[in-house]
Amino acid sequence: MNTSGGDIEIPKRALFKAAEVCELAKVQPYVLRSWESEFHDLGVAKTAGGPRVYRREDVEQVLRIKHLLLVEGLTLAGARRKLEETSAPVAADAPVIDDLLGAHARERLTEVKRGLVAILEMLSAPQADLFSGPEMSRATAKKPVASPRKKRSA
Numbered sequence: 001m002n003t004s005g006g007d008i009e010i011p012k013r014a015l016f017k018a019a020e021v022c023e024l025a026k027v028q029p030y031v032l033r034s035w036e037s038e039f040h041d042l043g044v045a046k047t048a049g050g051p052r053v054y055r056r057e058d059v060e061q062v063l064r065i066k067h068l069l070l071v072e073g074l075t076l077a078g079a080r081r082k083l084e085e086t087s088a089p090v091a092a093d094a095p096v097i098d099d100l101l102g103a104h105a106r107e108r109l110t111e112v113k114r115g116l117v118a119i120l121e122m123l124s125a126p127q128a129d130l131f132s133g134p135e136m137s138r139a140t141a142k143k144p145v146a147s148p149r150k151k152r153s154a
Contacts, residue, residue, distance in 0.1 A: 010059055018052040025062045035065055038076050039083070 008024060022029050036042050042058055042065075054062075061083070068079035 008063060010056065014056060016054045016056070016059055018054065021054050021059055021062055024059060025066055027062070027066060032062065035062065039065060039080060 010024060016024075018029060018032060022032055025032070039061070042061055064083065065079055068074045068082055069076070074082060
């Protein structure tokens with residue numbers, strides 16, 4: 001990937017550990033953590049009891065932040081403003097996503113995203129939790145369901 005910070009090849013993976021992000025961006029861990037507090041959309045996902053995990057987009061954003069600060073000489077506030085400008089919504093006269101994908105596309109996409117997040121949360125839950133809910137326990141999961149018997153006519 002060619003970022004504005006130079007030619008840095010980001011491995012083709014979805015998730016990265018904090019140490020990997022620091023190595024790619026050539027910054028110290030305390031710098032990365034301070035940027036997390038300054039740039040709230042820098043999406044850090046902390047796994048339950050696990051390491052901090054970054055998405056590929058987060059790695060790209062870290063590289064953009066580094067470029068803005070070190071190459072362009074912006075302050076943290078200036079870099080934040082510049083990033084907000086580039087991620088600003090589309091102008092009113094530009095084609096809208098609803099025109100491209102049909103009516104209510106944004107709402108449908110939001111619902112799909114919510115469903116995918118719910119599935120991800122279910123899949124990331126420990127396996128024991130899948131069977132411990134009140135609606136299904138291990139005991140009831142193994143019991144066959146008896147069908148009602150019909151009375152015979154004489």
